[in-house]
Amino acid sequence: MADGGSSLFSGFRVLGLYSNHVPHALRYHLKHREFYVVTAAGRSFHTFNVNRLGIVAVSNCMSNDITCLAADRMLVFAASGRLVSAFARNKEVVMRYHGHQQDVRLLLPLGDQLISSDSGGDVIVWDVQGGDIYLRLHFDPNTFYVSAMMHPSTYLNKVLLGSSQGALQLWNIKTSKLLFTFKGWLAGVTVLQQSPAVDVVGVGTATGRIIIHNIRLDETLMSFMQDWGPVTSLAFRTDGPPVVASSSPQGHIAFWDLERRQLVTQQRHAHRTAVAAATFLQGEPLLVTNGADNAIKVWIFDQEGGGARLLRSRQGHSAPPTTIRHHGNDGKNILSAGQDGTLQSFSTVHERFNKNLGHGSINRRKEQKKKKGLTYKELCLPAIISFSSAVARQSDWDGIVACHRGRQATTTWNYQRCTMGAHHLQPPGGRRDSVATAVDITSCGNFAVIGSSCGRVDIYNLQSGLHRGCYGDEEKAHSSVVRGVATDTLNQLTLTAGFDWLLKFWRFKTKKQEEQLKLSSAPASMMLHRDSGMLALALDDFTVVVVDIETRRIVRKFAGHHGNINDMTFTPDGRWLVTVAMDCTIRTWDLPSGCLVDCFLVAMAPVGVSLSPTGDFLATAHIDSLGVYLWTNKSLCGPVGLHPLPADYQPAVETLPGVMPVEPEQEVTSEEADNAYQSAEQLGTELVTLSLLPESRWTSLLNLDAVKKRNKPAAPPVAPPTAPFFLPTLPGLTPRFSLPAATEGQSKMLIGSLLQTSEFCSVLEEAGRSGSSVDCPLRLLKDCGPAALSVELTCLTSEGGGANSLLLAFIHMIDSMLASGRDFDLAHAYLALFLRLHLRSLSQDAVAMAALLRLSGRLEVVWAELRASFDQSLCLLSYTKSALL
Incomplete structure (x- = not known):
């Protein structure tokens, strides 16, 4: 079942995925005044800001892997199989374009239109907003297989198409007419790129030839030859120097001077695999590249002679990782060794804390004389198959030891310097045909225990790199391959497991065997x-x-x-x-x-x-x-x-995390909305609930006179002789008009005849007469500020325009609030102000005094329950503190 x-x-997210073989898309945000680079990573794409290479957004997943990307000022377009989708805010799909019968390979945004080309020879022009097909062109793949697309600058409604057969065609997509055909240069076109000069286009071919061509005159201005195979991308520098950059499948980038018509410099091994795309930032000496080696790099041109140096990068493993281990006690860093031979550290907090410890290399001191005759690959060590790390002494010396595939010597690495360590640990006089298979570092960080395929288990000092002995008689701990080694916390025991089905216990210091355990099968790890x-x-x-x-x-x-x-x-x-x-x-x-x-x-x-x-x-x-x-x-x-x-x-x-399935967007039904959890208004009869009003609404009720005196202006405002063009309103959530200021002679007339009963008094009187809930009058009081609340309570008596029955109704409202346990702070603040204003009048009313006595008894009961809860909590807290001390 x-x-x-x-x-x-439950899946959270994925670390270390930045780019693949799909060329990136570059866009400029006018409001932020910042460049963003968009790269594909499987079924979703990531957006990074160029100035920090920090991730900005991760898009929703598509049904299949993304095959090509394009972007304009507002949208990002991604093709997945036969489907083309438009994304807004770098995340959400706002439009889907259906109509291709084969997989889409090329995308080109052009104003309000989008041009897409598939592997079957169909070129479709879409209306971006409506998603309708504006124009459909079909090319025979045997005679004209579309391999590149470009919009020439200032050429209205024109698109230049390049083919793998070598020919170029210029089309008017509005009139659906072929304007001109360029014969080509007997080589398939791989890249078309607009140059800073009008009418001049850069053409990259499958043979490595780079042509600078004037399409208006059909004249080749100059050409260059790249020796590293097909041209994967072209980029023209726009900040001054006339330079064009061309990339290759070997990961190299060449920079050509268009004035001197020669190679300026080259950046070898810019990427471990083919360079997918290279783009110069408009008006800046920065080049953005991405490749299938899972890397995004930004190069800056500030070197003498026009050379570039790496400014910032985000790169993960170019081959799948094989071993991962958490490093440190905080759990924020993960060490990962991949099949590409690199050792990297990924941070679970932020990508700016990632570290690349680099690729292992042979002993440089020993091979210094031979280095000139060795290639880049010959200098690199094989992939790491297992490693161990410790943080105890990593600030003093190397804290990571790694075993490499097919090598007897193990390497040390320094986590803080992010480099390979100083030692190559190799047993003295050991068999040259044996390889290191298992490694472990002691908890103190001083020693490394290494097992090999010949059965040896050696111990080394990590500070000096010296050999400190081996386990077993005749320098053999097992009769076959050692599959695992481990040391305990106090460096008392060393445990080794071998292919001879034995688990052996050794004394760490004396290196004497104490006991062995026979296993039911050979151990693997x-x-x-x-x-x-x-x-x-x-x-x-x-x-x-x-x-x-x-x-x-x-x-x-x-x-x-x-x-x-x-x-x-x-x-x-x-x-x-x-x-x-x-x-x-x-x-x-x-x-x-x-x-x-x-x-x-x-x-x-x-x-x-x-x-x-x-x-x-x-x-x-x-x-x-x-x-x-x-x-x-x-x-x-x-x-x-x-x-x-x-x-x-x-x-x-x-x-897997970060690879979410595509699900259609569904609206939340009423049944789902009803199942949403809602907190109860009151959790229990023995508890009280405070209001969510700010303290300024009720803490200053007893000090209103002092507040008014402190806030009194130095000179009172002078009222205009004529009525204002607007009617002043009273403070509160419900809009109400205020009466004009009356003179001293008119005040008695207003109080006696013109003063009307407020909405609160009417609602409170109705609630007291019918015995209904007090929620409605309480809601009106919550909408009032401190000054308006004082006026409302003052008007409860007959002198203020109310009636003496309102005093009794207000007492019942406070009693109901205390009985329910809700708005506990407001009940006490309102009651304190009420007693301060009307205590003299209440003392002459026997019914009101009886209601106040009942209310006083309820207050004592509530405070007794709260005091017992406070005392119990304080006692438990004091006991906990004393136990910890």
Whole structure:
């Protein structure tokens, strides 16, 4: 029975994905006065600001991978398969264009129109706003396969099309007429780019030839030859120097001087793979490039001789990561080693904290004399297969040790300097055909224990890089390949597991074997949780055994995976063990109960897993994926109902973070709206609820005279002799007109005859007569300011235009508020002002005094309950503080 996915983890986001082979799109925001670069990353695209390369937005996902991008001042256009979509605000789809029968390969925005070309030979001109087809052209792919499109500057309604056969055609898309055909240069056209000069176009070909051509005169002005293969992109510099940049599939960029007609400089290995696109910023000496190596780079031209240097970059792995581990105790940094040979650190907080420790290289001191004869690839070390890190002494010396594929020597790395370390750790007199297979750094950060394929287990000092001995007789700890090494917290024990089915316990200092444990199968990997002393071993029979290093016995055995177990990780408290395997499942085992408590499937097999030391994020790396995926731990956010899963449990597929499925937008129905949670007005009879009004509305009610005196102007305003052109209004949410100021002789007449009963008095009298709810008069009081509230309470008596019955109704309103427990602060503030204004009148009314006595008893009861709750909380707080001290 399949469940609905994981009950313990939910997808959060993906780290380290920046770019792919799709050329980027550059746009300028007029309001922000800033350039933005848009790059594709699978089924969505990312938007970065160029000045900081900080991510601005991530678009919603499309149905398939994005094949091409384009952008204008308002929208971003992305093609996915046969569908073209327009995105607003770099995220939301506002229009979809249906009409292509083949996959769309090229996009070109042109004012209110969008031009798209597919692999079947169809070129469609769309109306951007309405989504209608304005024009459809069809070209035979055998004679004219459209490979590039460009709008020549100042050529109204004109589009220049380039073909893989070499010919160019200039079309008028308004009249649907072919204006001119350029014969070409016997090479397929790969790029068309407008130059800063009118009528001059840059043409890149599949043979590496770059042609600067005048399309009005059909005359070739100059040409260059690139030796690195086809031209993938062209970019003209617009800030002064007449330079054009051309990129190649090898990752190199060449810069050509158009005045001297020669090569100025070149930027080799600008990208590890083909350069997808290169674009100069308008009026700035900056070049933006992206490539299939998952990198975005900004180059600045401030070097002598016209050279460029790297200004800023965002780059991840150009090949899938194989091993990931959290670095540090805060859980904010993830170390990742990829098949591209690089070691990188990704921050879960912000991308500006990412670090690239670089690519491993051979010992430069030893190969200094031979370096001139070695190529770039020969100087690089193979990919890292396993590594270990420690933060205890990383500020003093190297804190990372890594094993490379097929090499005996291990390398050290410095996290703080973001460079490769100073030591290559290699056993003295060891077998040259052996390779390092396992590594671990002690908790103190002083020593590294390294296992090799010949059975050796050596220990090194990380400060000096010197060899400090090896384990076992005849310099062999195992008779076959060492699959895992680990050291405990206090450097008392060293544990090694080998292909000879043995787990051995060694004394760390004396290097003497104390005990060995026979396993049921050969171990594939090993993971030690130092705080709890639990050692997990993944065996070749797809099972996991957990060994207690104190009793040195197998305490748990988990079976359920149907493929090789690639990696394991413990939770910080050592209660759960998370395993990933080639059967595409991520399983969570509960060690106290020995049961499987969570299991879910992913689309791509996970090869690495790491749980943060704080337990908030689970990080996974997958086959054929360049990113590191983060999963949030639901148990930290609220109660999670975990129960043992049956042996025949069929897990459901969980979507990878950042790769959300495309779902049609649906409006929220009334049933869904009714299911939304709404907080109760009052949680319990023994509790009170305060109002949400600001304190200035009720704390100054007893000090209104002092406030008025302090705010009294130095000179009173002089009223105009004639009526104003507008009618003044009273403060409050309900618009009401104020009466004109009366003279002293007219005041008695206004009070006696013209003064009318306020809305509050009328509503309060109606509520007191019928015994209905006091919510309506209370709502009117909440809308009044302090001064208006004082006037309302003053007018309750007959002298103020009211009636003595209103005093009794107001007392009943306060009593009802205290009984319900709501607006507790307003009830006390209103009652205090009421007694200050009318206590003399109330003392002469026996009925009102009886109501006040009942209200006084209710006040005492409420305060007694609150005082008991306060005392209990203070007592518990004091006890907790004393226990902590």
